[in-house]
Amino acid sequence: MAAVQEKIAQQFPYKKRSQWSIAKKNALWGVVLVAPWFIGYLAFSFIPNLASLYLSFTEWDMFSAPSWVGVSNYLKLLHDPVFLLSIKNTFLIMIFSNLIGIGFGLLVAVVLAKDPPGRYLFRTTLYLPSLVMPVAMGMMMRQIYASGDFGLLNQFIGWFGIAPQRWLTEPNMAIWAVIIAAFWGIGGTMVIFLAGLKGINREYYEAAMIDGASPFRKFIHITLPLLAPIIVFQLLMGMIGGSGLQVFEFPAALADFAGASNSMGYHDSLGTLVYYLFMNGFRYFKFGLASALAWYIFGIALVLGVIIYFLAKRYNFYGTEE
Amino acid sequence: MKKSIFILFSVMILFVLVVAPLSLAAPVQIRYTRWAGTEEAKDFQALVNEFNKKNPGIKVVAEFLPWGAYWQKIQTTLIAGNAADVISLNAGEAVKYINKGVFYDLSKLSGARERLTEMAKNAQKIVTYNGQIVGMPVGIGLRVLVYNKAMFDEAGVPYLDPAKPLTWEQFLAIGKKLTKIENGQVTQYAFQADSGELHKILINQAGGSIVDNISAPKKVTINSPEAIAALKYMKSLYDEQVIPPYKDVIGPWGNQDNAIVTGKVAIMFTGPWSLGTVKEKGMKYGTAPMFMGKERSTVGYVNFNAIAKNTKHAKEAWKFLDWLTSKEGQIRFAQTGDLPANISALEGVKNNPSKYSADVMNAYYEDLQYISMGPMVSDAKFYGDCDNYWRDFLDGKLTAEQAAAGYEKAGQSILDEINKKKK
Structure with missing residues (x-):
């Protein structure tokens, strides 16, 4: 055996390569493979972010060179009633849209998880509207929110004597029109909750049934705790995403229909943070102010992110955790 | 013999080397851009083709885009310094760019100053900024009263005079007759107009103004007895239910461009662009000049063409613009739907009406010299912030005096900021 090995070794001499050259080659490949992402990150995220930070301390209309104004953009925003109204509206949308989205999404998911007849039809019907783009939804909502008896929503509330x-x-009223539209998006959260519900071990429910637990108690003591990671995920996505801090297209589409393209609706009543950023940048050509606003949004997102992170740590129940 | 052959040969070579390339030289190409729907684009392309045919040394390449996409492209290309040589603009959208120095000063070009004097008086103001000519008016879209004759017959109101405008009082009186109320609910309104435009027109009609200078405002002048009287008259139109609530912008009454087509409004305030729809409906309709206060005034949208500041072909671009704004070009341009900005072409246009008969167009010709525009303020926040005051007045939250004072204060702070930056 040893003789064979020696023969093979003679025929195929093994060149001992240093650990260093292997590591170097691996590292080089690593750099090559990561480079496209890294270049993209630098070009489309890091450098624009740095530019935005710089611009937030300047006055810039895109046509002439930026002029340094220090922190005045940040201070100006703090005294701007439209900015403060936009913060209020954004938080109202964030809270109520997510309450509707998560609350009703979970409710519908729990009902559909019981496999009632026609579940596929209901699931599809409820999910499809969540795929509609916010601008398209805004166009559709024009008919729903129209004034007088002309509007579908007014016809509906008219049945109840309103x-x-x-x-x-x-x-x-305008901001509530944005919030009510959150019902159209419950399909998205419903699908994720359904997946979560299907993943819960049925044995927990069987054990609870033997103990004589009511459906409500089963929901409170089994379903909710085991869905907590998904609820936290939904909350995080909802608060930072398009139905929270970044809400923009839908109120913008509604304001345009209301004939108030120079403001964010009458008395800026549809104003949100990202919408106000857009108005300052692309309607009023105040890119310095818009950049300062972007950094305020970043700050708020950071604070919310930290809060949600601690909430997630507190309420996550994973099987492997003690 | 040899000598003559040599001379002939030399001449031929000279011709081939010098004259032939000159005659075969490619024409100077300039880019022209304008908003237009599919059908409108055909009309404008025909116009461009006509110019190209008459001017073999210049080739105008046109690009047409729908309204929304057009303005997005204008914004990005002007910022990038890559705009077309000849850019079509309308006063409302151009206001953002006029003080940004992105347009060629046409006063440097031979004949431009003289050409401007031929234009409608108020159209001249729009394109004059700090002594520069930033563009040349090419067409005017204006609004007059367009009414449903059947509703007038039903209410026993005589048809409107196609040449003589009603006074405020007369209009309010017929308005009351044309509005129908059944069981406490309005089922038919007399008039529909955009409140944002209506308040500006009424202020002009009352002899007031919103700012001291339309194209380069320095002072808000709305806080005057004339403007306050106009606001009060406007409120009376709403209070007497002559006009639908201004907040019913998306509702059964349509908008000022389609209200009479809904069959629920007797008179709308619109331009020739809406007449096609009315005609399609087979509706019996008439046109009349806008009603008047102390003075006559109606909404005018001045469309003008500017030359990009960094164009390499300013002379050729001007040649195209010069033709387009000449009497001949304007008669031809009016075929596309706008009214001519060059007043000298008006008679020619009257004798050669494009799409609608002269009796329908007469009200437009009558009002052409009374067009007025709102203030051209580069910061659009001006409009958003100031509009809140007259809306609050219509809602009964402010008196007319308070609204005018609030408007003045809010508007002036924005103007001061703009003018401070200019210094």
């Missing part, structure tokens, strides 16, 4: 409302042009 007088027609001016959903988009009454300043106190």
